[in-house]
Amino acid sequence: DHQAMAHRLYTLVFPLDSDNNRVLLGLKKRGFGCNKFNGFGGKVEATETIAEGAVRELVEESGLVATSMQNCGLLLFYFENDPVAMEVHVYLAHTYEGTVIESDEMRPQWFDIHDMPFSQMWADDSRWWPFVLRGEKFVGQFWLKADQATITREHLYAVES
Numbered sequence: 001d002h003q004a005m006a007h008r009l010y011t012l013v014f015p016l017d018s019d020n021n022r023v024l025l026g027l028k029k030r031g032f033g034c035n036k037f038n039g040f041g042g043k044v045e046a047t048e049t050i051a052e053g054a055v056r057e058l059v060e061e062s063g064l065v066a067t068s069m070q071n072c073g074l075l076l077f078y079f080e081n082d083p084v085a086m087e088v089h090v091y092l093a094h095t096y097e098g099t100v101i102e103s104d105e106m107r108p109q110w111f112d113i114h115d116m117p118f119s120q121m122w123a124d125d126s127r128w129w130p131f132v133l134r135g136e137k138f139v140g141q142f143w144l145k146a147d148q149a150t151i152t153r154e155h156l157y158a159v160e161s
């Protein structure tokens with residue numbers, strides 16, 4: 001039978017503009033995922049809920065205060081040579097306050113949701129973003145090589161929202 005794997009909780013938030021045509025991404029300026037565009041997020045602290053962590057990371061990394069968020073998917077990443085999986089809770093932020101600011105972590109930029117910079121994003125993004133565009137909640141499991149760029153196996157499916 002399968003042994004339970006250890007996992008670490010993360011959030012990922014994608015702010016959408018009011019007519020749902022554009023999404024705010026951040027170019028990571030340092031650390032994990034450096035030089036990739038991604039949603040805004042990071043580790044969930046022990047003292048907060050996952051949703052609270054999502055709101056906090058969005059403020060810290062973009063300056064936007066989310067006033068409504070929708071959990072749109074779950075991503076699980078397994079790395080060769082690493083026993084701890086990443087459990088990433090993905091959110092769309094439909095309404096928010098504040099103005100977008102560049103942080104020392106992230107350089108924010110708006111993109112057409114149908115013209116994503118996938119060549120400058122994590123390899124998994126082009127696989128599950130179509131679910132977001134269809135409004136389908138998803139669960140995606142991705143097994144990655146140590147280079148964190150190569151997907152060796154994936155299991156991606158829609159779930160009841």
Ligand SMILES: Cc1cc(-c2ccco2)c2oc(N)nc2c1
Binds near residue numbers: 042088144
């Ligand atoms: C391995 C990996 C990690 C993350 C991540 C780190 C923090 C939040 O998410 C990803 O995000 C995306 N889009 N692909 C990702 C792959």
